[in-house]
Amino acid sequence: MILPVVKYGHPVLRQKGARVETITPEIKNLIADMFETMHAANGVGLAAQQVGHALQLTVLDVREASKERPSTLEIDGNPEDAGAFMPLVLINPELKPGADFAAGPEGCLSFPEIYADISRPANVDVVALNPKGERIQFRCGGLLARAIQHETDHLNGILFIDRMDRKTKEEFQLELEALQADTKAALKKPKTK
Ligand code: ZN
Numbered sequence: 001m002i003l004p005v006v007k008y009g010h011p012v013l014r015q016k017g018a019r020v021e022t023i024t025p026e027i028k029n030l031i032a033d034m035f036e037t038m039h040a041a042n043g044v045g046l047a048a049q050q051v052g053h054a055l056q057l058t059v060l061d062v063r064e065a066s067k068e069r070p071s072t073l074e075i076d077g078n079p080e081d082a083g084a085f086m087p088l089v090l091i092n093p094e095l096k097p098g099a100d101f102a103a104g105p106e107g108c109l110s111f112p113e114i115y116a117d118i119s120r121p122a123n124v125d126v127v128a129l130n131p132k133g134e135r136i137q138f139r140c141g142g143l144l145a146r147a148i149q150h151e152t153d154h155l156n157g158i159l160f161i162d163r164m165d166r167k168t169k170e171e172f173q174l175e176l177e178a179l180q181a182d183t184k185a186a187l188k189k190p191k192t193k
Helices: 025-040 142-155 166-171 173-188
Strands: 045-047 057-060 071-075 078-080 088-097 101-108 111-121 123-129 135-141
Touching: 025 045, 025 057, 045 142, 057 142, 071 142, 088 142, 101 142, 111 142, 111 173, 123 142, 135 142, 166 173
Parallel strands: none
Antiparallel strands: 045 057, 057 088, 071 078, 071 135, 088 123, 101 111, 123 135
8 A cells, every 4th residue: 555655843753763573463564654654756775754654664665766876785895786675665774874975966855856965974884673573684785775874764754855964954944844844734724534
């Protein structure tokens, strides 16, 4: 089922996600719906907050974008094909960023039409659970590193506009205010069945 993606201005986007302690059938359904929603929107990643759930849960798939924007993935120091690990579910992810930074273009399904270059660590070590509850650990770079950092930020209530430099954020200020106002106005409307 394709879920509505919440937009900037919705309070859930600022909520830190609760850890997922048990991978229940409800969580499995949510993961399936999140993949369907992300793929329908041609997204590279989607966080639970973006479909209204403040949980430490994100889904990713970098394959579509891989030609223009490659990814690297290493397990125990051995290079692997990142595409073979897609689609990827990360539950309770913990990141350890590398020291080098890279700037690259980013967008967000909760911020339609807003794209900007964001500087982030170029590589990141990731520890998380997969949907079977097994611990997975890898190092990644390129688009996958960027996407995982963007999504893990969401799980902690952090948005990509928080990572923009001041000048870039100022350029988007009017659009951001308009988007936030639209979202808040829609939330105030009585729900119709
Ligand atoms: Zn996002």
